[in-house]
Amino acid sequence: MKRGSSIGLFGRFGRSEDLKRLDEALRRCDVHPMTLKEAVKLAAVSLMKDEEGGGEPPPFAYPPAAELLAYCVMGPDPFAHANGEAALARVEGRVERALEEDGTLDTKLILLAITSGVIQPSVVERFGLEAG
Known part of the structure; x- marks a missing residue:
């Protein structure tokens, strides 16, 4: 049975495992999960599930998604300071590829950051981004 994502409720029901994994991956990129709207995280996890054909994303799928979101939320200089120049080059390469390839998960995550106003x-x- 497929279980939906859950942010928890009044401390009685816990966060779903997928949101916990995304939160932890964001922390590793130096983004406190509370700085990112729950709706954005829910949408990101939903996009990741769509990428998996509706199933749960594997644990190794969360760090790359979090890295891209962290870059969008932090910007290049703070991201490089927190994660290093190699991570900056890697994520900026992903952004460039996402602009060339329509419909990828990276493209969708960037569009999510733009439309939610967290970018x-x-x-x-830097990339001349626009929604639409």
């Missing part, structure tokens, strides 16, 4: 203006400017 840094420096990222928008």
Whole structure:
């Protein structure tokens, strides 16, 4: 039986495992999960599930998604400071590829960051991003 994502309720029902994994992956990228709207995280996990054909994403799928979201939320300089130049080059390469390849998970995560208003203006400017 497929279980949906859950943010918990009044401390009585716990967060779903998928959101816990995304939160932990965000922490590893130096983004406190509370700084990202729950709706954005739920949408990100939903996109990841769509990528898996509706099933649960494997544990190794969370760090790359979190890394891309962290870059969008932090911007290039803070991201590089927290995660290193190699991570910056890797994630910026992913953004460039996402702009060339329509419909990828990375493309969808970037669009999510744009439409939800969590993307840094420096990222928008750097890549000339726009929704639509």
